Amino acid sequence: MVVLGLIVLGTLLAAAGAWALTAERRATRLQALLEAERQSASEKLAAADRGGETLKDTFAALSADALARNNQRFLDLAREKLGEFQRTATNELDGRQKAISELVQPLKESLGKVDSKLQEVDRERATSHARLTEQLRSLTAAQTALQSETGRLARALRSPNIRGQWGELQLRRVLEAAGMLEGSHFELKESVNGDNGRLTPDVIVRLPGGKNVVVDAKVPLNAFLDAHDCEEDAARDAKLKDHARQVKDHIVRLSNKTYWAHFQPAPDIVVMFVPGEALLSAALQHDNALLEFSMKRGVMLASPLTLIALLRAITYGWQQEKIAQNAMEISELGRNLYERIAKLAEHFENVGRSLAKSVTAYNSAVGTLESRVLVTARRLKDKGISATEELPDIETIDHTPRALGVPELAGLFEDADEAAQDSGTADLKVRPTAQYVGRPDL
Secondary structure, eight states: OHHHHHHHHHHHHHHHHHHHHHHHHHHHHHHHHHHHHHHHHHHHHHHHHHHOSHHHHHHHHHHHHHHHHHHHHHHHHHHHHHHHHHHHHHHHHHHHHHHHHHHHHHHHHHHHHHHHHHHHHHHHHHHHHHHHHHHHHHHHHHHHHHHHHHHHHHHHHTSHHHHHHHHHHHHHHHHHHTTOOBTTTEEESOOEEETTEEEOOSEEEEOTTSOEEEEEOOOOOHHHHHHHHOOSHHHHHHHHHHHHHHHHHHHHHHHHTOGGGTSSSOOSOEEEEOSOHHHHHHHHHHOTTHHHHHHHTTEEEEOHHHHHHHHHHHHHHHHHHHHHHHHHHHHHHHHHHHHHHHHHHHHHHHHHHHHHHHHHHHHHHHHHIIIIIIHHHHHHHHTTOOOSSOOOOOOOOOOOOOOOOOHHHHHHHHHHHHHHHHTTOTTSOOSOOTTSTTOTTO
């Protein structure tokens, strides 16, 4: 936009200059015409002089007068034309200047905004630079403090006791991250008598089914720490090879303890926990056969990530065992409920059988009452005995108790019958009696 405005401004200025040059050329031509007229008048005057001395004065006067008038007329005409040209040029120049101003004004405003924005950006840049300087200063101080703390930690880890405590702390964090609980899923520092004295592994992980897995968190660190203190690559590589050799020697010592033989039942393996991914990767990088060697010796190398995966799998096994245990408890509760429902159905069957017998006895009593008692009583009334009330007609009961016809309970009677036969009480049947089985009207 700025470049376009400058191009337009240059074009307008060039046009104005061209117009002014044209006006100047016109004025020059008029001046030349005036000079030509003067020259012609001079020539005429000279001719008059040659024509005669007598006419010299007259022609001189006439020539001078005519020349004066012509000169005045040309001058006036030139002034008039020049004034018109000047006014026209002034008007056109003013219009063009106004147009140029209108074109340049947005550009000027845009340039003003850009300048203001650049000033604002410059202020923000200065502020950001100050903040960045402060942050770099803080970062430098933090890095210095971190280097100091790292140095102290490295010196502390050279102590076997501190190194052991650090490994045990890392192992405990991994166990808790895997969702295990002390006392339920693992035990710390459980000791047994071994062939060469007391054996005290760092952690005993309980497996579902009563089995155990021994986890040891002791690992050599001296060579690894020395490698990080080396500035030359060759020296560093030599120290890392020493670190791999120390790890291999520790695998041999750990395998010779045969923890699995003293914490039965347990698989023939012990987990060697390396409390840092870099520690294990450095050893494996400088001894490609280290992993295969450890598995042959019954030692499984585990970093925090791999150990968490292993412990997660064990935790999943505990969850599945809990689910299986709950399923067994639910099955036992279901069996007890089933037996109780069967017993309740047996009681209902006995109640129905008793009700059926009562109805039968009632109907027999009604039949005897009608055929033997009420007949004689009605004859007495026919003989003239006065009575205030009539003897009622007693009807028999045609309905019998409804049997348990629910399909889900049908098997209960069979199971109860089988249970009764197995227990020697086969005479106590709980099947519905034939006289009221399948009576849907009750």
